[in-house]
Amino acid sequence: MVPVVHSHRLRVRYSETDQMGVVYHTNYLNWFEVGRTEFIRHADLTYRQLEEKGVLLPLTDASLSYKKPAKYDDEVEIRTLVSEITPVRLTFSYEVVRVSDGELLVTGRTHHVFTNTAFRPIRLSRTEPAVYDWLEKQHKGGE
Structure with missing residues (x-):
């Protein structure tokens, strides 16, 4: 079983770089958020719709490993x-790759917990079984 990988492309903006033209390290966390937002969008679901259903997905931990810099x-x-x-709980893994040469720039993970709007943990499999099933299917390779 190989998990489904969603890819999203973007171009590094000047405001995301430091004086040397290198992407400032915290911007990768923003890009991870873009990645998971677009990933969930593939379920014909937005974060906003998930929140309207009373399900939040707060971040509990993040890790990044820098391999090579992305540049302006x-x-x-x-x-x-x-x-x-x-x-x-839900964990996303990420890779940021430069398109021009396929160079792996950054890897990372974000850990999340499913909560209600009062930030109390919930079992997504009970609260929103269709969403849970879709996420589990993505993890298992889209079977």
Whole structure:
């Protein structure tokens, strides 16, 4: 079983770089958010719709490993997949790759917990079983 990988491309903007033209390190976390937002959009669901259903997905932990820098005007691809899922937790894994040469720039993971609007943990498999099933299917390779 190979998880489904969603890819999203973007071009590095000047405002995302430092004086040397290198992407400032915290911007990768923003790109991870773009990756998971677009990943969820493939379920014909937006974060806003999920929140309207009373389901939040707060971040509990993040890790990044920098391999090579992205630079101003590079086109990069954010590759996102569900690497772990339980009824109460979800982990996304990411790769940021430069499109022009396929160079791996950054890898990372974000850990989340499913909560209600009062930030109390919920079991997504009970609250929104269709959403949970879709995420689990992505983790298992879209079977």
